[in-house]
Amino acid sequence: MSLFNRIKIQTPESVELEFTLAGVGGRAVALIIDYILLWTSLLLVLWFLIFVVSQISQWDALLSVDADVVQMWATAIIALVMFAIYIGYFIGFETAWYGQTPGKRYARIRVIRDDAQPVRVFQTTLRSLLRPVDDIFFLGFFCILLGKREKRIGDWLAGTVVVQTDPRTAGKDIKISETAKDVSPKLLEVMDFGLVTPDNFATVREYLKRRNGLTTKARKELSVNLARSLKENVRLETLPVEMTADTFLEAVYFAYQQKRR
Amino acid sequence: MISASTPGPLNPGNVVSAALRMYRDRFKMYFGLSARAVLWALVPVYGWAQYGMHTGLMSRLAFQELVNQPETARDAERAIKPKMWSFLWLGLLLVAIFISTYIGVAIVAVLLGILVGGLLGTALAAIFGDGGAVFSGIVVGLITFLGIILGLLWVVSRVFISEVSLAMESRVGASDSIGRSWQLTKGSIMRIQFVVLAAYLVTLPVIIVTFLPQLAQLRMEPGTAAYNLVTLVSLVISLAFNIAVLPFWQVVKGVLYYDLRSRREGLDLSM
Numbered sequence: 038m039s040l041f042n043r044i045k046i047q048t049p050e051s052v053e054l055e056f057t058l059a060g061v062g063g064r065a066v067a068l069i070i071d072y073i074l075l076w077t078s079l080l081l082v083l084w085f086l087i088f089v090v091s092q093i094s095q096w097d098a099l100l101s102v103d104a105d106v107v108q109m110w111a112t113a114i115i116a117l118v119m120f121a122i123y124i125g126y127f128i129g130f131e132t133a134w135y136g137q138t139p140g141k142r143y144a145r146i147r148v149i150r151d152d153a154q155p156v157r158v159f160q161t162t163l164r165s166l167l168r169p170v171d172d173i174f175f176l177g178f179f180c181i182l183l184g185k186r187e188k189r190i191g192d193w194l195a196g197t198v199v200v201q202t203d204p205r206t207a208g209k210d211i212k213i214s215e216t217a218k219d220v221s222p223k224l225l226e227v228m229d230f231g232l233v234t235p236d237n238f239a240t241v242r243e244y245l246k247r248r249n250g251l252t253t254k255a256r257k258e259l260s261v262n263l264a265r266s267l268k269e270n271v272r273l274e275t276l277p278v279e280m281t282a283d284t285f286l287e288a289v290y291f292a293y294q295q296k297r298r
Numbered sequence: 299m300i301s302a303s304t305p306g307p308l309n310p311g312n313v314v315s316a317a318l319r320m321y322r323d324r325f326k327m328y329f330g331l332s333a334r335a336v337l338w339a340l341v342p343v344y345g346w347a348q349y350g351m352h353t354g355l356m357s358r359l360a361f362q363e364l365v366n367q368p369e370t371a372r373d374a375e376r377a378i379k380p381k382m383w384s385f386l387w388l389g390l391l392l393v394a395i396f397i398s399t400y401i402g403v404a405i406v407a408v409l410l411g412i413l414v415g416g417l418l419g420t421a422l423a424a425i426f427g428d429g430g431a432v433f434s435g436i437v438v439g440l441i442t443f444l445g446i447i448l449g450l451l452w453v454v455s456r457v458f459i460s461e462v463s464l465a466m467e468s469r470v471g472a473s474d475s476i477g478r479s480w481q482l483t484k485g486s487i488m489r490i491q492f493v494v495l496a497a498y499l500v501t502l503p504v505i506i507v508t509f510l511p512q513l514a515q516l517r518m519e520p521g522t523a524a525y526n527l528v529t530l531v532s533l534v535i536s537l538a539f540n541i542a543v544l545p546f547w548q549v550v551k552g553v554l555y556y557d558l559r560s561r562r563e564g565l566d567l568s569m
Contacts, residue, residue, distance in 0.1 A: 040305065040316040062314025065496035143492075144311045175503045201312075237569055243306070244567050252481060255563035266569035 044186060044198065046153045054153050056200040058187045059146040061178070064199060070140030075126050079119055086115045124165045131161040141199075151196045160195040167191035211245045216280070217287035223277040224285075225292050232271040233293060241267070241290050248283070260286060304365060306566040308557045310492035314500060317550040320360055327371050328545035331356055336541050343386070350385030354378060354465030356545050360552030361466060365565070378465050388464055388472040392457060395476070396450070403449035411442040455490045456483050462555040482558040490554070497550050501543050508532075508539045 042058040059067075090111040094104055130138040135155045136148035148156050148164070156164075167190050171177025177189030186198055244263055248256055264282035267289060268274075276285065308316060321328055335352035338345040355374055362369045369377075415438035422430030457479050464475035483490060511532035518525045559565040 040319050041312070060311060060315030061318060061500060062316070062496050063309070063311025065314060065499045066309075066311040066492050069492065069495050069499065145309055146311070178500075178503060240567055240569055244564065247307070247561065247564065247567075250485065250561050251564055252562050259564045259567060263567070263569055270569065 041201070042185070042187060044200075046151070048153050056149075056153075056198075059144070059199040059201055060187070061181055063144045063146045063201065064181060064187075067138065067140035067144040067146060070143055071126070071138050072140075074139055075123065078126075079122055082122060083115065083119065086111075086118065090115070124162075127165040127168065128158065128161045131156055131164070132158050136161075136197075145202045146199055147202050148192075148197050148199050151198060156195075156197055160197050163195035164191040164197060167194060211242070211290070213287045213291050214284065217284045217291055220278060220280055220284060221288040221292040221295065224288050225296070227277050228271050228273050228289075228292075230271070230293060230296055233267070233289070234270075237267060237270060238290070238293055241286050241293075244286060245290055304566045307560045308553070310489050310496060313493050313553045313557055314496045314550060316364075317360065317497070317546065317553045318500065320363060320553070321546050321549045324359075324363075327359070328356055328549065329541065331371060332541045332544045335544060336537065346389065347382050347386035350389050350461065351375075351378060351382045351465075353544070353548050354381075354385055354461040356548035357459075357462040357552035357555065358465040360549040361462065361556050364553065364556045381464065381471075384464060384472045384475075385461065388460060388475060391472055391476060392460065395453065395457060399450060399453045400446070403446050407442045407445040407449070410445070411438045414438055414441070451491070452487060455487050455494075456480050458483060458490060459551050459555045459558065462551050466555070482555070482562050484562070486558060486561070493550065493554055497547065501546065504539060504543060508536050511535060 041060055044056055044058060046054050046056060048054060090107075093111070094107050127138060131141075131148055134142070137146075141147060148160070150156055150160060168177075171180070171189045171191055177191070180189045180193075181187045186192075188198060192198060241263065244259065248260070251259065260282035264285045267286070268276075280288070305312075305316070331352055335349050335356075338348035338352065341348075355371070355378060358374050358378065359369060359371065362374070415434055418438065419431050419434040422434045424430075426433070457476050459482065460475045460479040463470055463478040463482070464472065467475070467478065470478060511528050515525060515528050515532070518528065556565070
């Protein structure tokens with residue numbers, strides 16, 4: 038069972054890359070966040086501009102211009118500024134952040150070109166200009182839902198596709214305690230690390246990455262279970278020194294990394 | 299091991315996408331269960347218990363599929379049938395919780411509103427005159443309103459997946475299931491808001507269709523045959539809408555339950 042659509046892309050260098058498409062849900066989340074931010078800023082700007090204009094129109098005698106003319110120009114300028122923000126929000130962010138907006142960043146998705154190159158101003162402008170068209174009668178929604186490559190009309194014209202950014206990044210945020218670092222050389226002496234499969238290692242890394250989000254009870258049980266299975270897998274009967282399950286897992290992770298360097 | 303088939307924690311967007319995919323793939327089964335659930339809901343008491351059980355059933359089927367132990371609807375129903383009355387009890391408990399939360403939050407919000415409003419109003423009225431008092435009234439009213447909404451949202455989110463826990467965990471009764479939901483949703487309130495908002499956005503096109511007959515009625519003469527016909531059509535459409543959308547929400551809850559159990563209990567982690 039595959040829950041998400043995947044596509045293969047041939048880059049200009051003839052490298053084949055595989056991507057997971059963003060999905061209706063991811064794009065809905067991104068849209069909600071972006072529209073909240075966009076409409077809040079539009080309202081604030083509108084409020085500010087109206088305030089400025091109402092101040093200026095009081096000086097019509099000073100400026101020796103007719104109040105009606107000021108009003109007309111003000112309305113035109115306000116409309117232009119609002120339009121620029123509406124279109125510019127997506128163009129600006131997607132161009133500067135390589136296909137991401139604040140919403141897309143939260144939803145962990147990104148716009149790329151059909152050949153997996155990063156989007157440029159040309160693509161982001163087309164996507165942004167066609168956004169209102171896609172919003173009418175949920176046209177874009179149905180295109181995303183029914184199309185194989187989940188493209189809305191703006192994506193078709195700009196030659197872009199929206200994909201997920203890779204969620205499983207290396208364990209940058211894993212904290213290894215000093216005790217575990219001390220223990221790991223001793224483990225290297227007694228443990229056959231050849232028996233630790235990449236899958237085992239990945240599980241240990243996932244556990245260490247996510248352990249702070251676990252309930253206390255789950256964390257205790259899980260660390261003991263993982264440590265026990267790991268010990269069996271590497272046929273380690275006694276530990277070199279006494280340690281908690283968490284320390285053992287940290288030390289294994291640390292030692293495994295050191296070994297690969 | 300982390301297999302590709304058990305996805306582990308999902309981000310809010312993927313919860314919704316996955317739910318939509320799973321609902322589409324087993325549409326007939328979910329739609330059939332949902333039709334039964336909605337029709338049962340029309341029968342008082344016994345029917346309500348059946349309705350509650352069917353909602354749990356749909357979420358359970360989604361969860362089991364995610365952990366690679368798919369069940370048939372019949373097997374799942376046999377497994378949770380003994381708990382049917384617990385689902386009714388859970389429903390009553392939840393209603394009681396919502397009402398008491400509403401009352402509690404409203405009292406606190408109004409009291410705070412009066413206190414803050416009184417101080418702010420006096421201060422602003424002294425400086426700006428009547429305009430200041432009106433302004434402070436509006437601000438305090440808004441804050442009170444927001445406070446009530448946020449308080450309710452918070453509680454609703456915390457008990458959001460109770461019926462899934464009741465349908466999944468063998469030793470859990472109605473009140474335990476609320477506790478389980480409370481435990482699992484800790485720290486995930488924002489995530490749940492985005493899941494709900496995105497799921498709502500996805501159903502929006504269907505919701506709009508259900509309003510069309512009522513829009514048409516605005517331009518018709520009440521009491522005419524055409525008007526009554528449209529009323530009938532409108533009823534049928536809204537029934538169909540409820541039947542079609544219920545499984546989607548229940549599958550979303552099933553997926554969310556899976557996601558939260560992965561996050562909070564490392565469900566997907568083993569060696």
